[in-house]
Amino acid sequence: MRRIVVGKVAEIPVGGRKIIVPFRGRAGIGIFNVNGSFYALRNICPHKRGPLCTGEVAGRSTTSAPPSLTDGFVDYEREGEIIRCPWHAWQFDIATGQCLVDPDVRVKTYPIIVDGDDLIVDVDVSDFIAE
Amino acid sequence: MQAPDKLDQIYIGKKGSAPISAPGWTAKPADGVKLVDCDVHQIFREPEDLLPYLPKFYQEHLLDQGLHLPDPGYANMPYRRYRSDLKDPELKAREFNYSLEFTQKELLDRWNIDFALLTGPPPLYACAGLPDPDWAAALCTAFNDWTIEHWLEVDPRVVNAILVAPNDPALAVKEIHRLAPRVDTVAVLMPMLTPQLYGKRIYHPIWEACAEHDLPVVSHIVGDSPGSTPTPAGFPSYYTEYRMIRPSLASAQAASLIAEGVFELYPNLKFAFIEAQQMWAAPLMWHMDADWKALGDQTPWLKRLPSEYFREHIRVGSQPMHEPPQTEQVYQMLEMLHADETLVFCTDFPHWDWNDPVTVLPKLDEYTHRRIFAENALDLLRITDDMIEAVVA
Numbered sequence: 427m428r429r430i431v432v433g434k435v436a437e438i439p440v441g442g443r444k445i446i447v448p449f450r451g452r453a454g455i456g457i458f459n460v461n462g463s464f465y466a467l468r469n470i471c472p473h474k475r476g477p478l479c480t481g482e483v484a485g486r487s488t489t490s491a492p493p494s495l496t497d498g499f500v501d502y503e504r505e506g507e508i509i510r511c512p513w514h515a516w517q518f519d520i521a522t523g524q525c526l527v528d529p530d531v532r533v534k535t536y537p538i539i540v541d542g543d544d545l546i547v548d549v550d551v552s553d554f555i556a557e
Numbered sequence: 558m559q560a561p562d563k564l565d566q567i568y569i570g571k572k573g574s575a576p577i578s579a580p581g582w583t584a585k586p587a588d589g590v591k592l593v594d595c596d597v598h599q600i601f602r603e604p605e606d607l608l609p610y611l612p613k614f615y616q617e618h619l620l621d622q623g624l625h626l627p628d629p630g631y632a633n634m635p636y637r638r639y640r641s642d643l644k645d646p647e648l649k650a651r652e653f654n655y656s657l658e659f660t661q662k663e664l665l666d667r668w669n670i671d672f673a674l675l676t677g678p679p680p681l682y683a684c685a686g687l688p689d690p691d692w693a694a695a696l697c698t699a700f701n702d703w704t705i706e707h708w709l710e711v712d713p714r715v716v717n718a719i720l721v722a723p724n725d726p727a728l729a730v731k732e733i734h735r736l737a738p739r740v741d742t743v744a745v746l747m748p749m750l751t752p753q754l755y756g757k758r759i760y761h762p763i764w765e766a767c768a769e770h771d772l773p774v775v776s777h778i779v780g781d782s783p784g785s786t787p788t789p790a791g792f793p794s795y796y797t798e799y800r801m802i803r804p805s806l807a808s809a810q811a812a813s814l815i816a817e818g819v820f821e822l823y824p825n826l827k828f829a830f831i832e833a834q835q836m837w838a839a840p841l842m843w844h845m846d847a848d849w850k851a852l853g854d855q856t857p858w859l860k861r862l863p864s865e866y867f868r869e870h871i872r873v874g875s876q877p878m879h880e881p882p883q884t885e886q887v888y889q890m891l892e893m894l895h896a897d898e899t900l901v902f903c904t905d906f907p908h909w910d911w912n913d914p915v916t917v918l919p920k921l922d923e924y925t926h927r928r929i930f931a932e933n934a935l936d937l938l939r940i941t942d943d944m945i946e947a948v949v950a
Binding site for chain 2: 477482
């Protein structure tokens with residue numbers, strides 16, 4: 427693991443992201459600001475290796491029952507907390523890396539340290555540097 | 558706390574070459590055609606792009622009425638059904654770069670694709686459902702000519718499945734004869750959802766023209782039409798249900814072609830079913846063979862087992878590939894399909910449910926890999942040795 431300054435707090439507003447892919451062939455990481463908290467995910471989907479962090483950040487639809495006259499109102503929850511991989515659309519919880527469509531799947535996360543204006547990540551160097 | 562490194566300090570290699578996509582195809586062997594993609598969608602930015610290729614009468618039609626393509630209105634993915642990682646930062650949110658250059662950069666170059674078969678925009682397959690056969694034919698002709706100018710005359714890796722509307726076979730035949738002399742015409746593209754099944758004699762003139770020019774038919778889902786419900790029991794409510802009808806549609810069309818003797822009449826005709834999954838083909842072959850032994854007297858023009866016609870004449874696109882729970886089941890499926898004869902690789906670029914060539918299948922033996930990713934397609938499509946020489950040189 428290496429400790430790296432990946433950006434400044436001001437660079438990533440709420441709802442924003444910064445993707446760091448140093449060069450071709452590496453996954454890199456994505457740093458997200460979800461409601462004021464910073465999270466980092468490996469930029470590679472555990473499903474089919476898609477560039478996960480380039481996907482759409484959104485929420486998800488939810489309901490208690492199939493639609494009917496009296497029930498089944500479809501609501502929307504967790505706006506801004508979920509990322510959808512641009513390949514095949516699997517959803518992941520940005521804060522935990524947990525895949526929301528398969529309990530056995532999780533994307534690697536990295537703790538972010540906010541030090542003054544600096545965003546610091548302990549990264550697995552192999553995500554950045556060719557062997 | 559240990560002083561952290563600056564980002565610059567961990568760069569090794571060339572800066573600024575960050576890909577939009579994840580790690581690409583790098584295992585390109587020494588020579589020959591290694592990768593043929595039988596489903597690449599080329600898309601115009603707006604219907605008005607087709608105006609220069611339409612006669613005045615139909616220019617007015619398009620400007621006044623739009624394309625008029627029937628659409629049952631199922632919700633697809635956001636970003637107009639495309640991969641959101643392909644969004645062009647220069648363009649507005651949810652807009653895309655539709656150019657050949659973009660497809661070269663994001664698909665052909667990145668994944669080292671030797672040949673890409675153009676299969677047009679799926680909404681245009683609904684030309685099969687247009688009530689006016691002359692408007693349907695004019696639209697197909699305009700789209701084919703737009704493709705020639707903007708895609709085919711620029712890059713020899715890009716080859717074309719010319720679009721024809723099946724509902725007026727005489728007009729379809731005319732378009733096939735018009736474009737068959739072009740070397741970059743390597744297949745004929747037709748929708749999978751049609752008002753009548755493809756074995757019917759009304760379509761035989763189209764198959765005759767394809768056979769005459771040694772062009773295979775590539776039939777892609779779907780082809781919406783006010784006259785053809787996607788299931789015999791009507792319209793599903795949701796897009797996810799709608800996607801599930803694809804295997805039954807492909808199965809019905811394949812059974813029709815075999816049972817009505819199309820491959821006895823046109824022994825060199827080949828037919829590919831694209832984007833309808835794969836597994837349907839195995840039970841179809843088994844079921845038809847079993848029934849043929851009992852019911853063969855009713856179709857005495859079939860001289861061989863139905864599965865033999867299938868394996869010789871029908872090909873199955875690899876996308877979207879089944880993802881069974883156990884990897885072992887993928888190998889079993891490939892064996893049941895005779896995948897070394899029947900399966901052709903497809904990406905479906907640039908759609909959200911595309912398959913890349915690296916993760917689509919588990920590791921295969923070299924022979925099966927070569928058949929699925931290149932040779933089955935080279936046998937299917939009208940790709941000449943000269944064309945191969947031009948791309949592998």
